[in-house]
Amino acid sequence: MAQSNELQSWVQRIVAGDRRAIGRAISAIESGKPEASLLFKLLFAEARQAEVAGITGAPGAGKSTLVEKLAADYRRDERRVGIVAVDPTSPFSGGAILGDRIRMQSLSTDPGVYIRSMATRGELGGLAPAAHDVVTVLEAAGCSTVLVETVGVGQDEVEVAHLADATVLVLAPGMGDDVQTFKAGVMEIADIFAINKADRPGAGRVEQELRAMLSISPRSDGWRPPVVQTTATTGEGVAELRKALDDFRAFGENTNLRLKRQREKWRARLLALLRQRLFEQVCREQLSDGRVDRWVDDVIEGRSDPHSAVDAIVRASTKLNTETPREDEV
Numbered sequence: 001m002a003q004s005n006e007l008q009s010w011v012q013r014i015v016a017g018d019r020r021a022i023g024r025a026i027s028a029i030e031s032g033k034p035e036a037s038l039l040f041k042l043l044f045a046e047a048r049q050a051e052v053a054g055i056t057g058a059p060g061a062g063k064s065t066l067v068e069k070l071a072a073d074y075r076r077d078e079r080r081v082g083i084v085a086v087d088p089t090s091p092f093s094g095g096a097i098l099g100d101r102i103r104m105q106s107l108s109t110d111p112g113v114y115i116r117s118m119a120t121r122g123e124l125g126g127l128a129p130a131a132h133d134v135v136t137v138l139e140a141a142g143c144s145t146v147l148v149e150t151v152g153v154g155q156d157e158v159e160v161a162h163l164a165d166a167t168v169l170v171l172a173p174g175m176g177d178d179v180q181t182f183k184a185g186v187m188e189i190a191d192i193f194a195i196n197k198a199d200r201p202g203a204g205r206v207e208q209e210l211r212a213m214l215s216i217s218p219r220s221d222g223w224r225p226p227v228v229q230t231t232a233t234t235g236e237g238v239a240e241l242r243k244a245l246d247d248f249r250a251f252g253e254n255t256n257l258r259l260k261r262q263r264e265k266w267r268a269r270l271l272a273l274l275r276q277r278l279f280e281q282v283c284r285e286q287l288s289d290g291r292v293d294r295w296v297d298d299v300i301e302g303r304s305d306p307h308s309a310v311d312a313i314v315r316a317s318t319k320l321n322t323e324t325p326r327e328d329e330v
């Protein structure tokens with residue numbers, strides 16, 4: 001079949017690290033093109049698990065600068081590195097001042113580095129849903145390290161924790177993100193803390209507060225999250241951050257943590273895909289042509305209530321009803 005040959009040669013070019021082929025594959029998968037699903041299947045079979053590190057934190061904390069320096073560090077080991085920036089303000093996604101863009105050029109002209117930026121949120125909310133798939137493409141393309149930069153806004157941090165093998169939370173002094181104000185959930189997903197802008201006053205105080213907080217709530221898995229001071233602009237502390245990532249990986253391999261994380265990752269991915277697929281099917285089938293607004297009218301005018309409306313929509317969905325056994329058939 002000609003089409004399948006084309007797909008095969010596309011996959012071969014991706015595996016060889018052809019940037020154009022990689023870019024086209026990511027675009028196809030992001031936009032859910034019909035050929036994407038078979039392509040993804042072939043790529044998944046080629047993908048060798050990369051070390052995926054999530055770099056998250058408030059805008060301006062220095063994530064992109066750190067990612068750039070970390071990538072350079074991994075490149076010294078001749079590793080192919082993928083960078084996924086899920087951050088609208090990231091220099092990687094073009095939202096940079098000129099100085100930043102020139103800085104990033106050193107990476108973007110390196111054939112061993114593949115950089116991809118993505119929209120922050122998918123249509124259905126949450127971390128750009130395709131980010132997981134992009135990681136798979138980069139793994140198929142031979143990246144043994146993938147760095148995922150995300151802006152830390154609530155739920156995204158938890159989602160990046162599902163995507164990454166290790167999550168680095170980047171803090172910086174003088175940004176108003178006092179350790180006290182962190183939500184418990186954010187603290188729990190960080191495997192490593194980087195206190196960036198260590199060249200600025202206040203870094204020591206952030207570290208003290210953080211260590212105090214960590215000492216009162218030790219993790220149940222036995223990992224003690226290291227706290228590393230970095231100055232991303234000069235690269236100081238980046239080697240220590242890299243070592244912390246290596247140590248965490250070794251810890252995960254020596255305990256069952258890495259395996260447990262893998263299971264959590266694929267479980268979350270399966271459920272997210274299922275949620276998306278079912279929602280899209282029902283919307284397409286039951287809510288197109290302004291039909292959703294008729295339901296809204298019914299609720300407003302008292303003919304229905306939101307729960308009953310959803311019950312009726314689900315009941316009417318032939319997709320759901322023909323493809324799932326009814327309760328009495330189970």
Ligand SMILES: Nc1nc2c(ncn2[C@@H]2O[C@H](COP(=O)(O)OP(=O)(O)O)[C@@H](O)[C@H]2O)c(=O)[nH]1
Nearest residue numbers: 059060061062063064065196197198231232233
């Ligand atoms: N003084 C100082 N500035 C930094 C440091 N790291 C990053 N910056 C600057 O902080 C700004 C935001 O950095 P960026 O990496 O874009 O932050 P992001 O929004 O978290 O990705 C840029 O102007 C950087 O040059 C650092 O360690 N020290």
Ligand SMILES: [Mg+2]
Nearest residue numbers: 064089090091
């Ligand atoms: Mg950024």
